[in-house]
Amino acid sequence: MGLLSEPVAGRDIELVGEHAMQQNNLAIPPMGPDRCKHCKRAYTREHLDNCLAKAWYVYLLCFERIFFFLTLQLTMVAKLFGLAAGLLVLGGIANAHGSHSSDQPPSDDWATRHMIEEHHIEAFDPPSFFILHDYDSSGTWTHDEVRKTYGLNDQSNAAVSEDKKQDAVRTVFALFDPGNTGFITRDDWLQGIAAGKRLPDLGFGPGHHGDIEYEYEIHHFEKYHGDDTTEADLTHPEDIEHFKQHDEEEDAALRLEKLEQMQVVVGNIPQKFRRNM
Incomplete structure (x- = not known):
């Protein structure tokens, strides 16, 4: 029977291969210091390389599966947090865009x-x-x-x-x-x-x-905006309505100014006294 080549360095032991022992009806010796605890084969350099390679492959496969499941769990948690945040944002928008009429039950005080x-x-x-x-x-x-x-x-x-x-x-x-x-x-x-x-x-x-400025400030701006709010952030219906009121007041002031500059206000002349006007 031939000997397995290259026994483990530092050991001067002749190890008989498992196949050769089976051919000769010899019992495989129990696992000991000269046999691999994983595959029960005799130690050789070739065996160690193969066994370690398989072990690393198994470890990497396990790590890959663990990483996959962790990623899946983190993704699910992130989606749950995203859903919760979305609901909070929607709730905040609904409150911000809702009526500020304060429809509350009557109070004794x-x-x-x-x-x-x-x-x-x-x-x-x-x-x-x-x-x-x-x-x-x-x-x-x-x-x-x-x-x-x-x-x-x-x-x-x-x-x-x-x-x-x-x-x-x-x-x-x-x-x-x-x-x-x-x-x-x-x-x-x-x-x-x-x-x-x-x-x-x-x-x-x-x-x-x-006045309209005070009511807007205390009922909307202080609740839903802050000192760092820019004009681009003022997009709520209450913001739009507030600036619309300002525009209407400015337009009315301009019309009044023009009327005051006119010597005769045509609109104040009764219709029966107007000719070619």
Whole structure:
């Protein structure tokens, strides 16, 4: 029987090949220091090269499969995060483009709602509320001032009838003008509050009483934009409507300026007095 060539370096042992032993009906010796624990074959340099190559191939194959499954899992996680982020963005857009009419259920303390939504103030006292809404600093609230505070002059309540608006003002005066003087003084207000009276929610919203610039700033720009917002970012319907109002005001001012420069305003001449105009 021939010997297997090139035994492992450092070993001076003659190793008999497995095939030769099988041909001679010899039992394969048990795995020991001279046999590979993986394939049970005798150690030779050729065997080591083949065995290690196969082992590396198996390891690489396993690594490839593990990498594939990890990539698949990461892809699924990324898609889930993307979906969640998309839903949040859509929700934010829906809120930004939705109505700012503040359709909320009536509140027993309308003044608190008004201060939070219209002035972004949560902590205040009755005297400061009175002074803030005493627009001419006269020390009293008039019918016009209460009407303004409740936002009855705002465009959002343009469809409300005049009778309903007057009824709303009378309701407030019935609470805080016990002497029926036609005015609500600071003392009337403070005494009413001390007695447990509150401004009622009459169903006309939070009380928009600022100009168009103030209302746009406090109800939209501060909520959905920031100091670093550029003109290109102002694409919400509220932004477009706001700038449209500015354009209309500028156009109206230009028309008025032209009319003032005319010696005769043709539009003011009755039709029966016009000839060839």
